[in-house]
Amino acid sequence: MTAVDSMRPAIATVRAVRRETADVVTIRLDHGDRSDAFEPGQFHMLYAFGAGEVPISVSGRPARGGGVEHTIRAVGATTRALCRLRRGGTVGVRGPFGTAWPVEEARGRDVVLVAGGIGLAPLRPVIQRIIAERELYGRVTVLYGARTPDDILFEADLARWRGRFDLQVGVTVDHADASWRGHVGVVTTLLTDVDLDPDACLAILCGPEVMMRFTAAELEARGIPRREIWVSLERNMHCGVGLCGHCQMGPELVCRRGPVYRLDHVGRLLGVREV
Amino acid sequence: MPRHRPIETALAEHPFLAGLEARHVELLAGCARNIRFAASERIFESGGAADDFYLLRSGRVALEVHVPGRGPVTLQTLDPPDVLGWSWLVPPYRWQYDARTVEATAAFALDGKCLRGKCEDDHELGYQLYRRFLPVVQSRLQSTRMQMLDVFAASPAGGDAP
Amino acid sequence: MSDPAGDARALDVDGLDRLIAALSERGFAPHGPIVRDGSIVWGPLRGVADLPAGWTLEQDAGRCQLVRRGDGALFGWAVGPDSPKRLFLPPSLQLFTARRDDEGGFALDPPAPAPGPIALIGARPCEIAAIAVQDRVLLGSEHTDAHYRARRDEAFIVAAHCGEPGGTCFCVSADTGPSARSGFDLALTELHGDGEHTFVIEVATERGAAVLEAVPHRAATGDEIARAAAVVTGAASRMGRELETDGLRELLYGCREHPRWDEIAARCLGCANCTMVCPTCFCTSVSDLTDITGATAWRERSWDSCFTMDFSYIHGGSVRPSVGARYRHWITHKLASWHDQFDESGCVGCGRCITWCPVAIDITAEVVGLRSDGSPPPRTRTAGFRV
Structure with missing residues (x-):
C-alpha cells in the first residue's frame, strides 16, 4: 500500500542564504515543482538533519530565480541548525500547510x-x-x-x-x-x-x-x-x-x-x- | 511683507484642540507662540522647569533619558500632531525626560505657567485641557507597558525553543 | 454469501478457537485479551487457551485488581488498562530514517513495508467506538496518518458484547455500549453456566461471514438469542458510573473560572495516566535523533499527553503551565471541543481514566462538581492555579 505519508519530508536544496539580522536568516529552497505551490500565510515544516523539525511560514518568492523563501530566527537547536545551512545544503520539507491570508x-x-x-x-x-x-x-x-x-x-x-x-x-x-x-x-x-x-x-x-x-x-x-x-x-x-x-x-x-x-x-x- | 494668519486660526486647526470653543482658543492664543527648532536641538531637559508644552506641526522629537554608560536612550518619538509635554500640569512642574529634535521641527509653544492660572480661573478651560491630556497620558502609559513586555525578544520568558 | 446480515449463529469454545485459527490462516495476526503483568491487556493470541478464562478485573476509582471469578467465562470482565489503540497507533514508532550522502546532503530510506493485518478478538463495544473516534481524527480529514491507516485499513474485528461491566464503566451514558452496533465483522455474546459455554455470533460483513463459513457452527436458537439480548440489557443496568451528557459542551465552555479547577489541581499529579489509558487520546510527539557519528538520523513518534509541561511549549514557555489548566484542557477537549473538531464526543465511557488515576480523580464526579457549584462566589484571586 502506498498511501501518501504526510509525515515524510521531501528533500529540498538550499539555493541561497541571506543574513537579515544577527539572529535571522532567509534561505531560498528549491524542491522542484512544489516550490511554487503555496499561498501567502501558509507554512512548511522544515527539517534540519538530525536536529528536528519546526513550522516556518513562507516569507516569499525570490526577486529572481525559482524556489521559495523562508525567514528563520535562531531561537533553539533546530532553528539554529537551519540558520547554519549553506548554499547547496539539504533540508527536509513538508507542506505547505495551514490557511492563507485573505x-x-x-x-x-x-x-x-x-x-x-x-x-x-x-x-x-x-x-x-x-x-x-x-x-x-x-x-x-x-x-x-x-x-x-x-x-x-x-x-x-x-x-x-x-x-x-x-x-x-x-x-x-x-x-x-x-x-x-x-x-x-x-x-x-x-x-x-x-x-x-x-x-x-x-x-x-x-x-x-x-x-x-x-x-x-x-x-x-x-x-x-x-x-x-x-x-x-x-x-x-x-x-x-x-x-x-x-x-x-x-x-x-x-x-x-x-x-x-x-x-x-x-x-x-x-x-x-x-x- | 508676508501675510501671517492670526495664531488663533492655526491653533484652532490643530487636531489636539479640535472642538474647543472660540473663547478658549482665544485664551490659549494669548499664551501661544510659534517656535522652530533645528535638527538635534534640545527642547527641554529633565529636571528643568516645565513651564511650556508644544503642539507639533512638523518634524520629529525624541523623548530621551540619559543612562550612564549608555548615553541617551530614546523612549519614544513624537510626530505631528502629537503633543509634547504634560509635566506643566503636574506639580512640581519639572520635566521628567529630555526632549530633543530628530529633525527640524515646528510647533506651537504654549505657556503652561500662564495657562495654569487661566485654568484656575476658568475650570471649563481646565476640564477641556485635561480631557485632551488624559488620553495622551493613557496612550504613553500603554506604549510604555507594551515596550516593557519586550514582546519581540527572542525568548520573552527566558526559555529555549525548537 | 448474499446476505451478510443473516441470522445469528452459535459457536462453542472449540469453534471460537477454530475461528482464531481461520483468521490466522487468512493472514491476520490475531490479537486479544491476555493475562499479563497482573492485569488483562491486549496481546498476540494463539488460540482460546490464551484468553483470560475465569478471570475478572475488579475496578473502582484509582483501583484495579485481577481476581478469579469462580467460573470459566472468557469475557467475564470489562476493560483492562490498554486498548486496541496501541495496535493501530503504536506508543512509539519510527517514521523514517535519513542518511547523510557523500555530498553533504541527506536522503530518506525507503518507507518500511506496511505491517500485515491484525484481527481483534473480543474488542469491547466502547473500544470499537473508540476506534471509530480515532478513525475520524486520524483518517477523516484532508491529511491522514499513513501509519495508522496501514494498520487499521484491513483489520478484522470480532466484537464481544459486554455482560460484565466494571466499577468505573459508563458506556450507557456515552451511548457506546454495552452492545456494539457497528464497526465490526463479527460480534459475539458469551453464554455460560450450567455446563453451557456458547457464543452467539452476529455477522456484520461479507468477509465476517466468509471466515465463519470456514469453521463449524450452527444457527443460534431463539432461546439463545433471547438470553444473549438479556446479557447486554443486564449489563446496561449494572453500570458502575453515570455521566449526564445533556448540555455538557456548554457547561464546560462556560465554567473556565470555576473554583473546582483549583480543587482538582490540588489533587491531580499531572502524571498523564488518564491520557495513556484513554482509547481515544491520540496526541503524539515526534523526536528527531541521530546516531553517535551523526551519519544516520531518524524520527520517532511517541504518544504524548496534554498533561506534560512541554506539550504546549512555544518559544518562551508553556501555554498551560498550571496543572489545573491542563486538566481543564483535557476534560474540555474530551467532552466539549471534540464536538467542534470532530462532531462527536471524545469520551466513550470506558472508565479507564477513573480506574487508572493514582489519586482517583473521576471524570464523572468532576462533571457533577462543575455542574453543582454553578455560580461560585466572586473571587479576589483569579489568576493562576496551584502548580
Whole structure:
C-alpha cells in the first residue's frame, strides 16, 4: 500500500542564504515543482538533519530565480541548525500547510498590514502579491514594529516599498539610541498617522499575540469590525496536519484551521489565560 | 511683507484642540507662540522647569533619558500632531525626560505657567485641557507597558525553543 | 454469501478457537485479551487457551485488581488498562530514517513495508467506538496518518458484547455500549453456566461471514438469542458510573473560572495516566535523533499527553503551565471541543481514566462538581492555579 505519508519530508536544496539580522536568516529552497505551490500565510515544516523539525511560514518568492523563501530566527537547536545551512545544503520539507491570508477578499479594499518582529516574514508574500497586482487594491499601508533598529528585517524590501507612491510604509522600533532617526514607540502608535476608512478597510496582523491583541483593539476603536481583521496564531506544532494534538487552542487545531484566522472566529480565545 | 494668519486660526486647526470653543482658543492664543527648532536641538531637559508644552506641526522629537554608560536612550518619538509635554500640569512642574529634535521641527509653544492660572480661573478651560491630556497620558502609559513586555525578544520568558 | 446480515449463529469454545485459527490462516495476526503483568491487556493470541478464562478485573476509582471469578467465562470482565489503540497507533514508532550522502546532503530510506493485518478478538463495544473516534481524527480529514491507516485499513474485528461491566464503566451514558452496533465483522455474546459455554455470533460483513463459513457452527436458537439480548440489557443496568451528557459542551465552555479547577489541581499529579489509558487520546510527539557519528538520523513518534509541561511549549514557555489548566484542557477537549473538531464526543465511557488515576480523580464526579457549584462566589484571586 502506498498511501501518501504526510509525515515524510521531501528533500529540498538550499539555493541561497541571506543574513537579515544577527539572529535571522532567509534561505531560498528549491524542491522542484512544489516550490511554487503555496499561498501567502501558509507554512512548511522544515527539517534540519538530525536536529528536528519546526513550522516556518513562507516569507516569499525570490526577486529572481525559482524556489521559495523562508525567514528563520535562531531561537533553539533546530532553528539554529537551519540558520547554519549553506548554499547547496539539504533540508527536509513538508507542506505547505495551514490557511492563507485573505488575499482575494482584500481585492478592491484598502489593506492595512501590521507586522511585529519576525511577523513581517509571513506578510512579505502578501505584500509581494499585492504589489504584483497593485491595481486590484485600494490604499495599502504596511506598518512594522521591530525591537531595535538592528532587528529590522528585509531592509532592502522596506526601502523599495517606501520608494513607491502607492504604498504607505511605517517603521518603528521599541528601543533605540540617539543614532536612530526613525520612529520609536510600539507599532500601534503608527496607526495614528493612518487614515482609515472603516467601511473599506481589511486589516492583516502578524506578530506576537500581545501585539496583535493591542493592534486589533486599536483598529476596533477606529471602527474596523472584527470580521475585517485577520491574525496569525502561534502554537506548538509537531505534525502540521491536525493529527498530533499539540497546537490546540480551545476548540481550534491551529495547524489545520489556522494559523491564519479571522478575528471574530478566534478573538474570544485571544488573551484567555492558559487556553 | 508676508501675510501671517492670526495664531488663533492655526491653533484652532490643530487636531489636539479640535472642538474647543472660540473663547478658549482665544485664551490659549494669548499664551501661544510659534517656535522652530533645528535638527538635534534640545527642547527641554529633565529636571528643568516645565513651564511650556508644544503642539507639533512638523518634524520629529525624541523623548530621551540619559543612562550612564549608555548615553541617551530614546523612549519614544513624537510626530505631528502629537503633543509634547504634560509635566506643566503636574506639580512640581519639572520635566521628567529630555526632549530633543530628530529633525527640524515646528510647533506651537504654549505657556503652561500662564495657562495654569487661566485654568484656575476658568475650570471649563481646565476640564477641556485635561480631557485632551488624559488620553495622551493613557496612550504613553500603554506604549510604555507594551515596550516593557519586550514582546519581540527572542525568548520573552527566558526559555529555549525548537 | 448474499446476505451478510443473516441470522445469528452459535459457536462453542472449540469453534471460537477454530475461528482464531481461520483468521490466522487468512493472514491476520490475531490479537486479544491476555493475562499479563497482573492485569488483562491486549496481546498476540494463539488460540482460546490464551484468553483470560475465569478471570475478572475488579475496578473502582484509582483501583484495579485481577481476581478469579469462580467460573470459566472468557469475557467475564470489562476493560483492562490498554486498548486496541496501541495496535493501530503504536506508543512509539519510527517514521523514517535519513542518511547523510557523500555530498553533504541527506536522503530518506525507503518507507518500511506496511505491517500485515491484525484481527481483534473480543474488542469491547466502547473500544470499537473508540476506534471509530480515532478513525475520524486520524483518517477523516484532508491529511491522514499513513501509519495508522496501514494498520487499521484491513483489520478484522470480532466484537464481544459486554455482560460484565466494571466499577468505573459508563458506556450507557456515552451511548457506546454495552452492545456494539457497528464497526465490526463479527460480534459475539458469551453464554455460560450450567455446563453451557456458547457464543452467539452476529455477522456484520461479507468477509465476517466468509471466515465463519470456514469453521463449524450452527444457527443460534431463539432461546439463545433471547438470553444473549438479556446479557447486554443486564449489563446496561449494572453500570458502575453515570455521566449526564445533556448540555455538557456548554457547561464546560462556560465554567473556565470555576473554583473546582483549583480543587482538582490540588489533587491531580499531572502524571498523564488518564491520557495513556484513554482509547481515544491520540496526541503524539515526534523526536528527531541521530546516531553517535551523526551519519544516520531518524524520527520517532511517541504518544504524548496534554498533561506534560512541554506539550504546549512555544518559544518562551508553556501555554498551560498550571496543572489545573491542563486538566481543564483535557476534560474540555474530551467532552466539549471534540464536538467542534470532530462532531462527536471524545469520551466513550470506558472508565479507564477513573480506574487508572493514582489519586482517583473521576471524570464523572468532576462533571457533577462543575455542574453543582454553578455560580461560585466572586473571587479576589483569579489568576493562576496551584502548580
